[in-house]
Each structure stands twice: as structure tokens, then as C-alpha cells.
Amino acid sequence: MKWSVERRLEFLEFRLFWEGGVNRADLIEMFGVSVPQASKDLTLYQEKAPGNAFYDKSARRYVAGAGFRPVFLDPDPDAWLLRLRSAAEGFADAGANWLAAPPEADIALTPRRKVDTAALRGILAALREGASLEILYQSMSPARPDPVWRRISPHAFGYDGFRWHVRAWCHETGKFKDFLLPRVLDIGGRGAAGASGEQDRLWHDHFDIVITPHPKLSAGQQAVVARDYGMVDGRAALTTRYAMLFYVLKRLGLLEDARSRDPRTQHIVAESDAAVAAALRRANFEFDEAGQTGGGS
């Protein structure tokens, strides 16, 4: 079956499953096909997925049957929610995400400076070719209030839930560090790599954060939290790269003293604060020019 036909059938199934129904007109609008072709696609879909689509004469469109069994689509709720998220964040021309009439949705966004297109392209090119690259970087270090040129050898990307950074060998300080993409203002010349990504121990080594429900919650509430986090016997382990540990702890609210915080907003605590503190020391997080960076090796 042709790629374009398969995409149309997938679209049909998506609309049937999530949006309650589908029309010839939907196909025509989304793919620019002719009326007879849209009819053929609908007929073809019914052949390939019998029992899924029924024509509701009164509503004048096809609706999903009771025993709907997806054939072309992965019926993952998170996939649908991802489409809703990109719609709510204004990505893509509405419609490209296949949502017919997206429900009202809002996202707790925090506005951040845009990533520079040329900067990202340059970093990607250097990363692909295993080269180093000069960047004009705006650090947070009080010692360097203005952007300065520095050479890095990028090898990976990280996302803390708000912003992307690039994980790279810093030629100046001789460490692996995180550089926030929005703070890369310009790029300069390519050069030889300083160190390869395999040498970044903090990136490749992992630590298990063991979490439990906040002890100040009632037994019933603790049970709910345990289910939320998929805990077994009231414990769950989150395996994290040392290079990402700081960000994960921050997201989980475990960076500062979690036990003393209001359990109604802070649902979990670390089983052993000492183990977490030791792991953070191993990650050697300093608060320096990259905002938060992990130096090592």
C-alpha cells in the first residue's frame, strides 16, 4: 500500500477514534484529494478494518463502532495529548496535528528567549562531525557579565523541562558542562574535538533516586501517591544520569528540604537525603557560568 494512502487511512482512524467521527470533507480538506477518492478511501478503510466505521445517516458522517479495534494507529492517549500540547503551544499550522476542533487547553508556560537557528544548526553540525566549535556564550558568571567566545565539543542534548542545553566539553576549563541553547548568541569556527562523549562519565553513569510518599500525608493519600508514581512497597527508583540529576531533583522538588515542605504540594521525598546529597556531590554540581553545570572527569 502506498505511503500516502496509508497516511489517509491512519488519519481516518485517528478521527474516528479520538474525534468521534469523520467525513469525506475532512479527507478532502486535509489531503486535497478529490471527492471520489475520498469515497474510495472510506470504502477501503472499511475493508481493511471491518466493524470500525459506521455511517450515521442522521449525523451525516462516519462514527466509530462499539468494538473499535485500531489497525493503522497506536491508540496511545499520550500521543493524542502530545498533539494537543503542540496545538496549545502554537506549533504547526492548526490542522497539521489532525485535531478537528481542539478543545480549549492551556499550558503552564514560562516564556523563554528563543533559540537562535544558526546556533542550533552549527552545534548540530559540530556534533555530527565530532568537531569542536566556537560559541559566543552569555554566562551567568559574575566574572563574565558580557558574552564571551569559547570553544566547545558538543556530544549530547538535555532538557530540564523548560529549556534545552547542549552537553559539551569545554576547552577553556577542561570539563564537560551544560550550555543553555538560548544563551548561545553566535557561532564561530569549527576545529578539532577536545574530548569525545564517551569520556563524559557523568553523562554515562546513572544513579537511582529512591523516592517514597511524603511521610506527613495520611495513609490513604500515601497510597494514592504510591500509585501515581508506580511505587512497589511504597518505594520507587528513578534511574537518572548524574549529568541530569540536578534537573530531575529540581523538577521533583527534592533539591531543597522536601520533608519540611507542605505535603499538599510536595507529594514525595527521597528515601535517603544523604544518598541524594552524596550523588549530587559526585555529580559535582557547581553553580557557575552555565547556570548549573556538572563538571567532572
Added chain:
Amino acid sequence: MKWSVERRLEFLEFRLFWEGGVNRADLIEMFGVSVPQASKDLTLYQEKAPGNAFYDKSARRYVAGAGFRPVFLDPDPDAWLLRLRSAAEGFADAGANWLAAPPEADIALTPRRKVDTAALRGILAALREGASLEILYQSMSPARPDPVWRRISPHAFGYDGFRWHVRAWCHETGKFKDFLLPRVLDIGGRGAAGASGEQDRLWHDHFDIVITPHPKLSAGQQAVVARDYGMVDGRAALTTRYAMLFYVLKRLGLLEDARSRDPRTQHIVAESDAAVAAALRRANFEFDEAGQTGGGS
């Protein structure tokens, strides 16, 4: 131009722009077209976007020219990063996001219980049709340790950065509240709506959170933070629905006393804590059965 051809040209452009080059083989693998068709597409692309693609005989593939000007694609770095994010989160069969060889990437994830497919479908159907719905909901209220059936009239979705909730009229308490999707365990019968979304004042009214750099940062650091958040004269306003205020403040770290926290991790503070506190009271956030919910009207 046909939809399928346009997608192929868009793909060509994407690979040229972000991934450094493209091949006939890439086209064949991604879309299942024949060898001559892939050649045609490449020729067609060069006609439509002259000067963008050049054949590198030594590398045996097309590479982007120096003065690349996208024709079929929005060259948005965030769009590329979104693809990387969905790849790193394991969405979609690798390749469906058009990344050739995704760089190593990690995301500070927090594992959460999956959303139930039938529950989301049921809520969507009720929302579309303006109906109410019975849900089996696991609340955090100590008074209700076990899941209970309750009737809601959903009208919108919200995302706090971790989890999705549905904003709905609660028939039981006569308030608009947030219900976390992962805690909806089952759905029951449809019914008449309780209140329409237009009556949800906390959803439709907005508040401006005015933020400034953390005063304990040095002047240079404050300038960097100001640029990060797009501040003018050291101030920026974030317009937020009252119904989302709690989540936004939590994400920004402004829920608890921000001024007393380490400015190296907490970069911003609210200009007026009193104004924020008043807005939170207006939002009438209570910590009850939905975890955090806003009741009102």
C-alpha cells in the same frame, strides 16, 4: 502540487537544513518510493528551491548551500527540538519524526501513571457534546481514600508541565475543578450538563504575574535573567488564567517564598508578593480532592 509530493519535498528540505544532507536512499526508506521517483523529487526540489541543494560528489549526497532559504519548511528551532523531545520520550517509531540520526538526548522525566484510553475518549466525547459524565475518580482527599463515582461536566484541558487535567464542573460540590487524567480510573453514563464552560470565571479571567530578576543576583546576572525572560526595564508580565495560576507559580518557583531561596537556582521573584497572594486567594485554591483545585463562581 499533490500532498504526498509536498511532504516529500518538505522532508528533503528538513534533512538538508537540519541534518546536513539528504540522499535518494533516505527518500526511498521514508516514503517507500522507487529509485527514479526519488531522483525526480530531488530534481523537482532543485527547481522549486534553486540554490538550496548541491550534490557533494565526494560525500555522495546532497548538502545545503550557504545561502539556504527554506521554501517548504518553517525553520523554527523549537520545531526541531520538539521532534527531538518526542524521539527522546520514545514517541512514534523512530524515523517518523524525520530525524536521521538523533543525537543523544535526555529529558528530566518524572514517571507518571498512564492515562486510561477509554477514560480520555469518554471525557472527550462528553466535552464535544456538551454533556456531563460519571467518572470513577481517585481523589487525594483523606475523607475519600478509595475511588468514588462522581459526575462532571468537562469543558477544557490543562497541563502543568507534568500531567494533564480536565477542567470541569463538579456536580457534587457545585464548583469548577481540575481532575487529573491519570486518576480517572473508569467512566460511566452520560447525562445533562451541569454548567457551561463560559460560566467558569477562573478559567476565562486572567492575571498578570509581574516578575523581576532575583534581587540578590549581581547587576550583570540580573541583566542576563532579564534577557532570558524578555524583560523590559527589568520587569515582565506573564498573563495567566486564574485557573492555571497555581501551576504557573509552582513552575516558576514563586509559590513559596522566592526571595529567601538561593538565587543561583531561583532566578526570578514576583515584583509584588502581595499581589500574587491576593490573586491566589481570588483563584480560591484549596488543596482538596483533586490535589490542587480551584473552586469558584
Added chain:
DNA sequence: GTCCGTATGTATAAAAACTATATGGGACCT
């Protein structure tokens, strides 16, 4: 009830897209 607008479905011929197959050329490696 009748008319109208808007759906759907299908039949036909014509156009367009695509495939299979074959041929030729250039660059690189052994």
C-alpha cells in the same frame, strides 16, 4: 407534504503519478 441544501456512493473516461527495468556516468576504494 414538498423543495432545497448537503451529505453519501458509484460509474466512466482521461490525466497524472509512480514503478520496473535498463542504460550511462562520475567518484572513490582496493
Added chain:
DNA sequence: AGGTCCCATATAGTTTTTATACATACGGAC
């Protein structure tokens, strides 16, 4: 020099898609 891998192009045949036309069904306005 030969093999390999990639590109481009030509031809004929197949498949997909379009354009056009016509028949049917439902719901609401008159």
C-alpha cells in the same frame, strides 16, 4: 583496472487519482 556506490534519465506499463455526471438519503424550511 575493476568493483562499488551513488546519481540521472528514458521507456513502457501499471496504478492512482481526477473530472464529470448521476442517483440516493436525511433534515429543516416553507
